[in-house]
Amino acid sequence: MLLCGGARKPRSLNVEHMDAEGVMFAVDYLTAATRAVLGGTVSEASAAGKHVIVVGGGDTGNDCVGTALRQECVSVTQLEMMPAPPEDRTPGNPWPEWPRILKVDYGQEEAIWKFGADPRIYQTTVKEFVKDKRGNLKEAVLISLSAQKDPNTGRLSMVPVEGSERTVPAQLVLIAAGFLGSERYVTESFGVETDGRTNVKTAPGGYASSRAKIYTAGDMHRGQSLVVWAITEGRAAARAVDLDLMGYTNL
Ligand SMILES: Cc1cc2nc3c(=O)[nH]c(=O)nc-3n(C[C@H](O)[C@H](O)[C@H](O)COP(=O)(O)OP(=O)(O)OC[C@H]3O[C@@H](n4cnc5c(N)ncnc54)[C@H](O)[C@@H]3O)c2cc1C
Numbered sequence: 681m682l683l684c685g686g687a688r689k690p691r692s693l694n695v696e697h698m699d700a701e702g703v704m705f706a707v708d709y710l711t712a713a714t715r716a717v718l719g720g721t722v723s724e725a726s727a728a729g730k731h732v733i734v735v736g737g738g739d740t741g742n743d744c745v746g747t748a749l750r751q752e753c754v755s756v757t758q759l760e761m762m763p764a765p766p767e768d769r770t771p772g773n774p775w776p777e778w779p780r781i782l783k784v785d786y787g788q789e790e791a792i793w794k795f796g797a798d799p800r801i802y803q804t805t806v807k808e809f810v811k812d813k814r815g816n817l818k819e820a821v822l823i824s825l826s827a828q829k830d831p832n833t834g835r836l837s838m839v840p841v842e843g844s845e846r847t848v849p850a851q852l853v854l855i856a857a858g859f860l861g862s863e864r865y866v867t868e869s870f871g872v873e874t875d876g877r878t879n880v881k882t883a884p885g886g887y888a889s890s891r892a893k894i895y896t897a898g899d900m901h902r903g904q905s906l907v908v909w910a911i912t913e914g915r916a917a918a919r920a921v922d923l924d925l926m927g928y929t930n931l
Pocket residue numbers: 684685686687688707710739740743863866897898899900904905906907908910
């Protein structure tokens with residue numbers, strides 16, 4: 681048995697009226713959009729004619745911005761809770777380290793081209809959603825955040841700025857606030873050990889789980905990653921299984 685169910689459990693928001701019709705997780709939206717394109721139909725969760733808010737400033741959020749634009753949304757706003765990164769490297773982030781600077785991905789580029797401004801608003805999140813009488817999403821209440829250092833631990837956290845609330849129209853909200861790992865019911869059903877991030881645990885570089893004859897590969901093994909890693913891990917896991925079953929392998 682090879683467990684390779686991905687790591688797509690989405691991080692949710694702890695705000696009122698999450699159940700409003702029109703609030704959905706990014707991957708559900710992107711999957712519906714892709715299915716509609718492949719099937720030549722209109723997506724059941726189309727952004728056409730809607731004010732769209734994307735919660736999360738990462739790659740998945742960027743894909744949502746691009747998709748909403750192509751579906752002809754009226755407006756798209758992308759919320760990021762952290763401060764905007766600098767435009768150039770800081771002294772603490774020299775070459776050849778990965779540059780922690782402001783990047784403009786294709787979704788944001790297309791939004792700038794269409795609406796004339798970067799869709800991202802930093803240090804901002806959703807405080808609550810507002811529904812109409814029929815339970816449809818009508819508006820979102822946004823709130824600014826400021827960075828505060830915990831005097832005991834020194835850790836920075838983003839805290840709401842009281843009085844900074846403002847209400848904006850929204851008929852579609854896409855939550856792209858990160859992933860929490862694999863679905864726990866799967867790992868629990870198979871009784872395999874997981875690591876602190878709910879990935880299936882193996883020896884370093886290995887593919888065998890804590891239970892005999894159960895293996896793992898891809899995002900479910902290493903957490904949210906890349907297609908190239910999923911392919912590499914799939915091949916390496918097949919080799920590990922073959923070796924265990926046959927005692928040798930030509931893979
Ligand atoms: C929005 C988004 C954009 C991305 N863009 C890129 C990109 O541009 N380039 C890139 O390299 N990577 C990208 N990634 C990451 C990439 O998609 C993953 O790293 C890769 O797909 C992992 O492959 P996988 O086979 O391990 O898991 P997945 O591709 O997640 O496949 C897991 C499969 O298992 C199924 N499944 C789950 N649970 C069960 C169950 N209980 N029973 C049966 N089936 C189940 C799922 O439906 C799914 O089909 C992106 C990811 C996301 C979310």
